[in-house]
Amino acid sequence: MHLALIDWLVMLVYFGFVLGIGFALRRYIRSSNDFFLAGRSIPAWVCGLAFISANVGAQEVLGMGASGAKYGIVMSHFYWIGAIPAMLFVGYFMMPFYYGSKARSVPEYLRMRYDEKTRALNAFSFAIMTIFSSGISLYAMALLIQTLGLLDGLIPHAWVFHFSIFLSAAIVLGYIFLGGLSSAIYNEVLQFFLIVAGFLPLVWIGLRNVGGWAAIQQRLPATMTHSWRGMEHASTNSLGVGVVGLVMGLGFVLSFGYWCTDFLVIQRAMAAESQESARLVPVIAAIPKMFFPFVVILPGLIAVCVTSHALAPATASAPAAIVAGVSAAPTPGIAEGPQVKEIHPHGIIPQKVDPITGEPVLDSTGAPVYNYDLATPLLLIHFFPAGMLGLGITALLASFMSGMAGNVTAFNTVWTYDIYQSYIRKNASDSHYLWMGRAATVGGILLSIGAAYAVTSFNNIYDALQLIFSLVNAPLFATFLLGMFWKRTTGHAAFAGLLSGSAAALLHHGLTIPQGALPGIHGGWIATLHIYPSDMAQNFWTAIFSFSVNLVVTTVVSVLTRPRPEGELVGLVYSLTPRHIDSSLPWYKRPIWIASGVAAMALVLNFLFR
Amino acid sequence: MGLDVRLSLGLLFLAIGALLALYGLFTMGSDLYAKSIGVNLNLIWGSIMMTLGLLAAWLGRKPK
Numbered sequence: 001m002h003l004a005l006i007d008w009l010v011m012l013v014y015f016g017f018v019l020g021i022g023f024a025l026r027r028y029i030r031s032s033n034d035f036f037l038a039g040r041s042i043p044a045w046v047c048g049l050a051f052i053s054a055n056v057g058a059q060e061v062l063g064m065g066a067s068g069a070k071y072g073i074v075m076s077h078f079y080w081i082g083a084i085p086a087m088l089f090v091g092y093f094m095m096p097f098y099y100g101s102k103a104r105s106v107p108e109y110l111r112m113r114y115d116e117k118t119r120a121l122n123a124f125s126f127a128i129m130t131i132f133s134s135g136i137s138l139y140a141m142a143l144l145i146q147t148l149g150l151l152d153g154l155i156p157h158a159w160v161f162h163f164s165i166f167l168s169a170a171i172v173l174g175y176i177f178l179g180g181l182s183s184a185i186y187n188e189v190l191q192f193f194l195i196v197a198g199f200l201p202l203v204w205i206g207l208r209n210v211g212g213w214a215a216i217q218q219r220l221p222a223t224m225t226h227s228w229r230g231m232e233h234a235s236t237n238s239l240g241v242g243v244v245g246l247v248m249g250l251g252f253v254l255s256f257g258y259w260c261t262d263f264l265v266i267q268r269a270m271a272a273e274s275q276e277s278a279r280l281v282p283v284i285a286a287i288p289k290m291f292f293p294f295v296v297i298l299p300g301l302i303a304v305c306v307t308s309h310a311l312a313p314a315t316a317s318a319p320a321a322i323v324a325g326v327s328a329a330p331t332p333g334i335a336e337g338p339q340v341k342e343i344h345p346h347g348i349i350p351q352k353v354d355p356i357t358g359e360p361v362l363d364s365t366g367a368p369v370y371n372y373d374l375a376t377p378l379l380l381i382h383f384f385p386a387g388m389l390g391l392g393i394t395a396l397l398a399s400f401m402s403g404m405a406g407n408v409t410a411f412n413t414v415w416t417y418d419i420y421q422s423y424i425r426k427n428a429s430d431s432h433y434l435w436m437g438r439a440a441t442v443g444g445i446l447l448s449i450g451a452a453y454a455v456t457s458f459n460n461i462y463d464a465l466q467l468i469f470s471l472v473n474a475p476l477f478a479t480f481l482l483g484m485f486w487k488r489t490t491g492h493a494a495f496a497g498l499l500s501g502s503a504a505a506l507l508h509h510g511l512t513i514p515q516g517a518l519p520g521i522h523g524g525w526i527a528t529l530h531i532y533p534s535d536m537a538q539n540f541w542t543a544i545f546s547f548s549v550n551l552v553v554t555t556v557v558s559v560l561t562r563p564r565p566e567g568e569l570v571g572l573v574y575s576l577t578p579r580h581i582d583s584s585l586p587w588y589k590r591p592i593w594i595a596s597g598v599a600a601m602a603l604v605l606n607f608l609f610r
Numbered sequence: 611m612g613l614d615v616r617l618s619l620g621l622l623f624l625a626i627g628a629l630l631a632l633y634g635l636f637t638m639g640s641d642l643y644a645k646s647i648g649v650n651l652n653l654i655w656g657s658i659m660m661t662l663g664l665l666a667a668w669l670g671r672k673p674k
Contacts, residue, residue, distance in 0.1 A: 387652040
């Protein structure tokens with residue numbers, strides 16, 4: 001695909017601004033506090049937008065477009081169930097402890113609340129995960145640039161992948177190295193608005209073309225256009241998840257475990273100018289988050305509807321036998337129940353082609369495999385004329401960069417404060433730690449590049465990483481929940497609980513398997529005691545088991561060990577911290593009213609798309 | 611922080627919006643827009659972005 005001069009101009013203007021912000025903020029960075037916490041001086045709405053922008057990485061824009069094309073609007077559960085409640089909870093209930101304790105990072109809060117070993121466990125596992133997440137963002141971005149052929153004709157094809165990796169790494173390095181967290185946050189605000197500016201017109205023109213939401217509903221199976229249709233049982237919806245697994249696994253354990261404990265997002269709220277602002281950050285972030293399905297999932301649904309007014313593409317390009325195969329064979333990895341076997345159009349989604357042989361990839365039943373990851377980018381190319389296409393591509397690249405930068409700023413802070421300052425060099429000057437933060441930014445980016453190449457060279461590493469992330473993250477929320485709301489919880493208990501929670505997750509994974517998968521990286525490597533209808537269901541239930549084991553072990557060990565004196569826990573535990581009275585604010589600025597409004601709106605959205 | 615993010619955001623939208631709107635003006639009626647089902651997206655969306663950019667930059671302007 002060739003971009004016109006105007007497309008390049010739009011991209012250049014954006015990247016000029018990105019680096020310009022880094023330079024402009026450079027002179028405000030005088031202490032490590034400025035670099036790592038943005039001097040705790042940023043208004044709530046700015047942090048709020050950064051809060052969701054940092055979370056919108058590669059996985060979200062491409063992944064949600066892909067899942068929208070594959071499963072439909074049902075993916076909105078990842079927002080309305082799997083994000084909003086947790087975001088409101090962390091803002092309203094947990095922020096006072098994170099912000100009020102003056103901890104500089106989430107692992108540091110764990111040291112204040114529990115002990116050194118719990119902090120170390122969290123800091124090391126978190127640091128490793130941020131590097132791999134950032135590497136995955138980098139890899140996905142380079143792969144997309146290569147697949148779309150954005151740079152073809154400018155540099156030799158064999159170099160495109162490497163060039164893309166190093167150029168994007170250099171840009172992210174540039175603006176974080178110069179301006180630290182404030183530069184990352186400012187850029188995330190720009191990235192947020194760019195993502196909206198790039199995708200909103202896409203959705204508008206796409207809906208206009210396919211004939212609106214009503215036409216999509218007519219063309220696609222009902223389970224794709226309703227988020228609660230068939231949710232009563234795992235076998236009657238395309239996700240293969242029942243309502244208990246969905247609400248408990250996704251809506252409670254996984255989502256609270258991410259939004260309430262992940263320093264990547266919490267760091268944005270910690271940069272707020274006051275405790276009231278910090279509480280508002282996740283609540284404000286929840287407002288745009290609620291509407292994100294319309295910007296990122298809807299393009300996927302439009303993409304599968306687009307060309308069906310002409311010939312279905314599969315019919316046009318392949319013999320009827322393959323089409324019959326599509327309707328009969330379930331999508332790989334997902335077991336479709338009896339009621340879900342309606343013909344699923346593929347629109348502009350291309351078939352996966354083996355890069356070496358050039359032959360289409362077929363699954364074990366001989367049906368073609370579709371490359372859903374290209375749903376959103378191909379829709380951009382399909383509808384956007386030169387000019388707008390530049391904006392759309394810029395929005396895509398912006399989403400990758402915001403995800404990567406979020407990981408890098410979280411990494412350099414945890415490395416410098418929780419690892420370097422705690423275990424390597426304790427009493428250095430502040431300017432030394434500022435220097436270390438910049439060095440850690442360079443180191444983090446280099447490690448991310450290494451991680452990106454690791455993902456490139458080993459086919460299975462992506463699945464392995466997802467598995468490790470779920471093992472580490474699944475038990476986390478129980479530790480924070482008990483720590484913040486039960487003063488009796490002890491450090492030994494938290495440590496034991498976290499380890500046994502991860503062990504339980506590993507064990508559950510080894511004993512269960514999603515339908516249709518082979519024992520190994522997808523589970524069942526000990527024995528197969530239970531078969532889940534889909535890998536999503538397995539993932540949700542792994543989390544539920546892991547959380548419950550952590551909850552029980554932490555409670556039991558707490559009762560058996562000596563608690564810390566209450567005086568040491570003031571400001572860290574709910575019952576020992578004076579309630580913050582926010583009656584000085586006008587009612588529409590109080591977190592409780594904004595949070596209630598958001599919750600009501602999320603209910604309405606669930607009802608509208610039920 | 612001494613830099614208001616609304617100013618940077620406004621200027622960015624103003625610059626990109628102006629580029630798109632101008633390009634849209636010069637390509638009016640071109641078959642470029644067959645893709646976007648006949649809508650001159652560059653002109654329309656470019657103008658919207660310019661307007662929003664102006665508004666944001668005005669809100670974030672330096673106090674005198």
